[in-house]
Amino acid sequence: MKTAMGRATLIGFCVALILSGASAGNVLAIFPHFGYSHFKVVLPILNELSQRGHRLTVISYVRHPQAAQLPDYEELLISDANEDQSNTTINVVPLSEHTPTRSLWELLKEYYELYTNGQISCESLFQSGHVETILERHKQQPYDLLLTEYFSRDCQLAVAQLLKLPIIGISTCALMPYYYDRIDLPDTPSYVQSEFVGFPRPLQWRDRLLNFFQAKLLKLIYRLHTNRADNALIKRYLDIDVDVDAVARAQTAFILGNQHYSHMGSRPRTQQFLEVGGVHITTKDEQQLSPHIVQFLEQSKQGVIFISWGSMVRASSIDAEKLDAIIEVLQQQPLNVIWKWESSEPPKPQLDASKFLFVKWAPQLALLCQPKVSLFWAHAGLLGLTEALHCGKPMLMTPIYGDQFLNAYAAQDRGIGLKLDYLDINVEMLQESLHELRKPSYASRAAQLAQIFNQRERTPLETAIWSVEHVMQHGMFAVELLQSPGIELNWFIYHSLDSLAVILVVVLLLLIASWRALTRGQTPRKPPKSKKAKRS
Known part of the structure; x- marks a missing residue:
């Protein structure tokens, strides 16, 4: 009897192992930014995925403090192996340079600083040789998706295009204005503020004007400046032509935003934007x-x-x-x-x-x-x-x-x-x-x-893990269903300007026709003849 029970237990254990192996995914994560606070947001997600039996290959600048204790977790560092990362406090912005204003000039300066740091991160990523490593590994054991940060550069998306991977982007801060269009997320500048600005509510006219201007201008600059630099860098290292903005629009499944409406306010959202504010908070x-x-x-x-x-x-x-x-x-x-x-x-x-x-x-x-x-x-x-x-x-x-x-x-x-x-x-x-x-x-x-x-339907971590496992299970088909049709439209059609143009033309023609009808019905009256003219 005990032998039979022992066999049954062993069989059950083996079946569980087989099922667990069958459902295990192969996750590629790329986080080249040097900021520890950014990587800290991602750590609980990586930890939980590893504990749930998924294989992880993580290219990062920051070391994972418990990487050695995680099963099937491989860390590929782009930072110097001898770099001391024990002190996580660095004076990136000296207080002597602090400026309280959110003027357009300050926003442009901030954008350029982010651009510069982003390009340094991209150089480090491609110089490390890790990109070539994962491209080779994919041939033997294909990756299921790319997990990465959407912050100040997109050069890592070349990997997603080459390997045909769905993308889950993580915004560790308030979402940058240039990422809204990728998932057809309304920015509504009259009250939705991006990462670059900060005004008390309700926005005054001058605040709304700057908010509108930065939302539209930074999108354009990012696409024409940062993304072009990303594309050129990819061409230089991999010798392929890539449009990273097009890759992001076509292959992004979700963006996980480190925010929550209780703090940032209620905003219009799409199926592809998931709030995971507080995802880094753990009981430990x-x-x-x-x-x-x-x-x-x-x-x-x-x-x-x-x-x-x-x-x-x-x-x-x-x-x-x-x-x-x-x-x-x-x-x-x-x-x-x-x-x-x-x-x-x-x-x-x-x-x-x-x-x-x-x-x-x-x-x-x-x-x-x-x-x-x-x-x-x-x-x-x-x-x-x-x-x-x-x-x-x-x-x-x-x-x-x-x-x-x-x-x-x-x-x-x-x-x-x-x-x-x-x-x-x-x-x-x-x-x-x-x-x-x-x-x-x-x-x-x-x-x-x-x-x-x-008090949420799911904890932030549960939401993040669900999104990853959902995409791993359904692949690019999940992306296809999640995507808004709006990302395929040009701006003229997206804003219904063609329909408005037709309506305006019709209204204008009706006004012209009405004016002509009115003027045609009015016959000019002859001036009365004077009495002197009659006498003569």
Whole structure:
């Protein structure tokens, strides 16, 4: 009896292995951007796909910290093997160069910086030799899809065309304006703001004008400038002619956006755009508190302000005058302070250690979800902001660059925080901001919004994994069904200008005909003869 049961168990185990192998997919992931915060969004998706039995080949700049522990996970790095990636904080945008305005000139400068970094990433990708490696491997064990980031370049899409792969793009920040048309996603500049801008709602006339102009202009520049550079680079390395924009339109199945309507607002969406805001948030991350932080929280009877300006800006680079103002105000207010401070030395040696705790690395999600943390002073980067949304914490936000202005205004519009420009930081403004944020309405709104943010049909990770497995199962047929017919139309037909032209011509002809009919019915009257003429 035991032998029979043992055989049955063994057979069942073998069948499970066979079925698991049959359903396992072969995923190609390409993430050449150097930003750790961008790759952090993708990590849980890669981890879950690996745990579910799929094979992954990942070309990336950033190392996966647990790559060795993942089954069927191969990492092909384009960064220097000896590069120290342990410090994830880099001063990409010095605070001395910060500009609070979202003028058209600043948007164009920002676009060009992204373009430059994107081309450097593309050069590193093709110089690494990994592209040739995966092209050869595909002949032996075909890949099922390309998982990649839609951010500032598309040179990696040459691989999708050569291997005929469906594409799932991940937008780790608010979606760039030049990606909307690829999935026929309405941009509606009267109220939908892209990554490049950031204005309070409702948009004033000048804001709408700039929003309209950047939405249309940057799309055109990206196609004529960035995509042409991508195509030329591909021609130089692979000796093939590729139009990466056409590849994206024809082969993109989904774009996963790291956003959620509870924060960014309700917007028109297509079947191909899936909101996965907060996909990087894991239960494990909520538990990463070190003993000295726990001890500091326990002694903070009044609560704590947590200050972190992300991985791209060093807080220790704050101007001396502003730093003095910040410390003066923080000392006067009742809450204790945990401050992500990258320097080995604190900003002031005489600061009270019972009130201030400076940490080089902060377990951000774990801290924000602590009941003792009452307020988060952030730079409004999307990862930290979504973690604050998840934990239900009000925010003081000092945006520095990129989508941080958009994120900050969106949170302020929701009544869960205040935007304080870097140039406006002084004793008076900071005191006013902290006093305002102590009002119960901010904490109450933040708690309410957290419930909406966290209560979804599927978790963000489940949505992302479903999209990948759906495309792996159905391939390009899924892309064919998902695609909007609108992407095949030229702009004249798409906006029904041909129909409007016909209607205008008909109306014009009717007006002309009516005018002629009216004028034809009116016979000119002869002037009456004068009496003098009759007498004569």
